Structures are given as structure tokens and as C-alpha cells.
Amino acid sequence: MQLETLISQFQQKDEKAFESLYNMYSESMHGVIYNIVRDNDIAEEIMQDVFIKVWHNSSSYSPEKGRFFTWILNIARNAAIDKTRSKAFKNSKKNLDAEFFVDILENNENLNDKTDAIGISKYVKKLAKKCIKVIELLYFKGYTQKEASETLEMPIGTIKTRNRNCIKELREMLIK
Amino acid sequence: MDIKAYIESGILELYVAGSLSEKESKEVYELMLKHPEILQEVLEIEASVIKLTSAVSPKSSSHIFNIIKEKLNLGDNEVKVVSITKPKYNWFTYTGWAAALIVGAGLLWTLNQNKQLEADITTADIENAFLEEQIEAAKNDLAATKNLLNVLRDKDIIAVPLGGQGEFENAYAKVYWNKADNSIYLDAQGLPNAPEGKVWQVWSLTLNPLTPKSLGTIDDFNTDDNKIFTIANTFESQAFGITLEPEGGSESPTMEQLYTLGVVTPSAP
Numbered sequence: 001m002q003l004e005t006l007i008s009q010f011q012q013k014d015e016k017a018f019e020s021l022y023n024m025y026s027e028s029m030h031g032v033i034y035n036i037v038r039d040n041d042i043a044e045e046i047m048q049d050v051f052i053k054v055w056h057n058s059s060s061y062s063p064e065k066g067r068f069f070t071w072i073l074n075i076a077r078n079a080a081i082d083k084t085r086s087k088a089f090k091n092s093k094k095n096l097d098a099e100f101f102v103d104i105l106e107n108n109e110n111l112n113d114k115t116d117a118i119g120i121s122k123y124v125k126k127l128a129k130k131c132i133k134v135i136e137l138l139y140f141k142g143y144t145q146k147e148a149s150e151t152l153e154m155p156i157g158t159i160k161t162r163n164r165n166c167i168k169e170l171r172e173m174l175i176k
Numbered sequence: 177m178d179i180k181a182y183i184e185s186g187i188l189e190l191y192v193a194g195s196l197s198e199k200e201s202k203e204v205y206e207l208m209l210k211h212p213e214i215l216q217e218v219l220e221i222e223a224s225v226i227k228l229t230s231a232v233s234p235k236s237s238s239h240i241f242n243i244i245k246e247k248l249n250l251g252d253n254e255v256k257v258v259s260i261t262k263p264k265y266n267w268f269t270y271t272g273w274a275a276a277l278i279v280g281a282g283l284l285w286t287l288n289q290n291k292q293l294e295a296d297i298t299t300a301d302i303e304n305a306f307l308e309e310q311i312e313a314a315k316n317d318l319a320a321t322k323n324l325l326n327v328l329r330d331k332d333i334i335a336v337p338l339g340g341q342g343e344f345e346n347a348y349a350k351v352y353w354n355k356a357d358n359s360i361y362l363d364a365q366g367l368p369n370a371p372e373g374k375v376w377q378v379w380s381l382t383l384n385p386l387t388p389k390s391l392g393t394i395d396d397f398n399t400d401d402n403k404i405f406t407i408a409n410t411f412e413s414q415a416f417g418i419t420l421e422p423e424g425g426s427e428s429p430t431m432e433q434l435y436t437l438g439v440v441t442p443s444a445p
Contacts, residue, residue: 027230164184
């Protein structure tokens with residue numbers, strides 16, 4: 001089914017369409033959220049909050065603003081980042097700033113039941129360090145290009161082309 | 177516009193990441209609608225990012241959706257409704273059929289019962305008619321008997337016993353003569369049934385000289401129950417006799433076949 005049709009059905013509160021969209025994007029959101037909070041239970045809790053919010057705010061999405069995936073991605077990242085700013089979270093967790101998503105791919109014991117992820121992790125580990133950093137900030141953390149350029153101390157143009165090349169590299173890996 | 181250069185600029189990767197401003201995003205969206213190759217590029221970028229981020233997910237997230245549905249009061253309701261509706265449907269169907277069968281059986285039973293009752297009524301009607309006939313017959317019998325009794329008790333009646341004659345000495349009869357209404361009542365119980373081709377003939381006699389006058393034949397003798405016959409008699413009879421004659425009767429009595437004879441003895445005044 002066309003993604004557009006699915007989304008408009010979902011916006012009319014079609015539960016089947018909601019479930020289809022969940023199946024398309026939930027794993028990805030779970031990864032993004034987990035990468036931010038690094039806790040299974042908290043990640044699942046945020047997952048629930050995110051998709052409940054997605055259901056309730058479905059009418060606020062419009063394709064002109066961006067991809068549906070990007071819309072959910074924003075909600076997920078914001079929810080996870082909000083969580084890390086809460087007092088309870090800060091007290092129980094150390095500073096996570098130094099860690100990147102690739103660390104999860106290296107250490108994740110649960111990857112055994114996710115053969116897809118095992119395949120991907122093999123290639124992702126080969127990504128250049130500079131790529132891992134830029135992908136981490138732009139996709140997993142939701143930095144704007146300006147924020148990324150400041151953090152990485154690079155001009156915006158360089159961020160754009162580097163990211164382009166990194167994603168290209170990733171795509172080539174995944175096509176293989 | 178150089179589509180290739182636009183794609184190579186890396187703006188589409190930022191578009192998928194959500195790093196562009198709202199205005200920039202809208203521009204990409206509009207170009208995407210015009211140029212299929214831009215859309216294709218965006219779809220491929222998106223797919224690779226989804227794969228990468230999914231790989232980082234610590235475990236499968238499909239079970240979380242059930243919790244989300246529960247919290248949103250979705251789906252589960254549907255399951256409950258189905259599980260409630262199904263037995264309900266079955267319950268209704270079964271009881272419905274059962275009720276239909278019971279009603280059907282009841283109807284058949286009632287129809288049968290009705291038929292039986294109608295047959296019973298018909299039988300009862302026939303029996304009723306039969307009984308009515310019997311009652312009527314009994315009434316008639318009673319009336320006839322009463323009438324006879326009255327006749328015999330009448331003070332004007334003359335009783336004439338007829339004795340058996342010659343070889344017919346066992347035969348007998350009685351005549352009750354009512355001179356007032358010119359009729360006799362013949363009690364012929366002492367006579368046998370008339371043989372085939374013969375009838376009893378009753379005679380009124382005057383003695384000097386002996387002159388017989390026929391009072392008629394008793395054609396229904398054999399079928400009569402009480403053997404009492406009413407016969408008109410206008411003669412000044414002095415005696416009565418009964419002979420067996422050929423069917424249709426005779427002009428004069430056949431004396432060899434005279435069964436009974438009796439003389440009238442004038443009653444006391």
C-alpha cells in the first residue's frame with residue numbers, strides 16, 4: 001500500500017494503519033531512544049509515550065513539513081532527551097555524552113535475536129570515525145546542521161557533504 | 177535547475193534527519209513532487225537510516241505495541257467484542273433453533289390432538305344420534321305399550337280367547353274387541369310364523385248360519401315384534417277365527433288350516 005494512503009488512514013484513526021506504521025518505524029525509534037537513554041525499561045516506557053503521542057497528534061502531521069519518518073523521529077528524540085534531563089534520570093545515570101551508537105552495536109548482547117542487526121553492525125563498524133560522529137549527531141541526537149557544525153567545529157557546507165558521503169557509504173554497505 | 181548537483185549537495189540527507197528549517201523542508205517537499213529522482217533519493221536515504229537506527233534497538237519492539245493499544249483502548253476492545261459476540265451469537269442461534277423445534281413439535285402435537293378430538297366428536301355425534309334413535313324407539317314402544325294397556329283396560333272391551341283347533345291345539349290367540357270404535361286388537365303370540373308363501377288371515381264369523389267374513393291378512397306377522405295387530409271390524413261378530421291361507425288371502429277360509437277359533441261371550445252389561 002502507498003505510504004501516503006496509509007498515513008491518511010492513520011490520521012483518520014484507522015488502527016490497522018497505525019499498526020502498519022508502527023511496524024515500519026518502531027524498531028528504528030527503539031534504537032534511537034535506547035541510544036539516548038541506554039536503559040531497556042526506560043526505552044520501552046518512552047516508546048509507549050512516543051507512539052501514544054503520535055496517535056493523539058496524528059492530525060498535526062503534514063507532508064509539507066517533512067517525511068512521516070522524520071516527524072516520528074523528532075517526537076522520539078525529543079521524548080528521550082527530555083527524559084535524560086529529568087532529575088531522577090540524571091541522578092541514576094552517568095554522563096552519556098562520550099558514547100556513540102556504534103558502542104551499542106559492539107556490546108549489544110541482544111543482537112543474537114536480530115540477525116539483520118548483526119549484518120549491519122559488521123559494516124557499520126567499518127564506517128569512518130568522522131562518519132560515526134556526524135551520523136550520531138544528525139540522526140540519533142537530532143542536531144540541526146548549525147548545532148552540528150558548532151559541535152564538530154566544521155562549516156555547515158562541510159557537514160552537509162561529509163554527511164552525504166557517510167550515508168552514501170552506509171547505503172553501499174546495506175545494498176551489498 | 178541541476179537536479180544532480182542538488183542531490184549531491186547533501187540537503188536530502190539533512191531533510192530526512194530533520195535538521196532543516198521548516199522553510200527549507202517545504203522547498204525539498206515541492207521539488208520532490210516535481211522530480212521523481214529526488215523522491216527516489218529521499219526514499220533510499222530514509223531506508224538506510226531506518227536500517228541503521230533499527231540495528232541499534234536493544235530488542236524487538238513488537239510487544240510494546242500491545243501495551244500502547246491497551247493504553248489507547250484500541251484493539252483489545254475489538255478482541256473482547258469478538259469474544260463476547262461469538263458465544264452470544266451461538267447462544268441466540270441454539271436457543272432460537274431449540275425454540276423453533278419446540279414450537280414446531282408443539283404445533284404438530286396440537287394439530288394431531290385437534291384431529292383426534294374432531295374424530296372423537298364425530299364418533300360421539302354418531303353415538304349420540306344412535307342413542308337418540310334408541311330413545312325415540314323406546315319412547316314409541318312405551319307409547320304403544322301404554323296405548324295397548326289402555327285399550328285392554330277399557331271397560332267397553334270384549335276379550336275373546338281363541339283356542340287351538342284339531343291338530344293345532346298348541347296354537348292360541350286373543351282378540352280384544354272395542355265395539356265403540358269398530359276395531360279389534362289381535363294378540364297372536366300363540367301362532368307360529370307363517371311359512372313361505374302363506375299368510376295368516378283373520379275371520380269374523382256369525383254362527384247361525386255359519387258365515388265367515390274376512391277381516392284381512394296379516395302380511396307383516398313374521399316381522400312384528402309384539403305380535404299385536406289392530407284390525408278394523410264393522411261386523412256383528414259372534415266368533416273369530418284365524419286360518420293359514422296362500423299369499424294374498426282367500427275368499428273363504430280353508431277349514432283344514434283353521435288354527436284357532438273363539439266364540440264371543442257377551443260381556444256383562
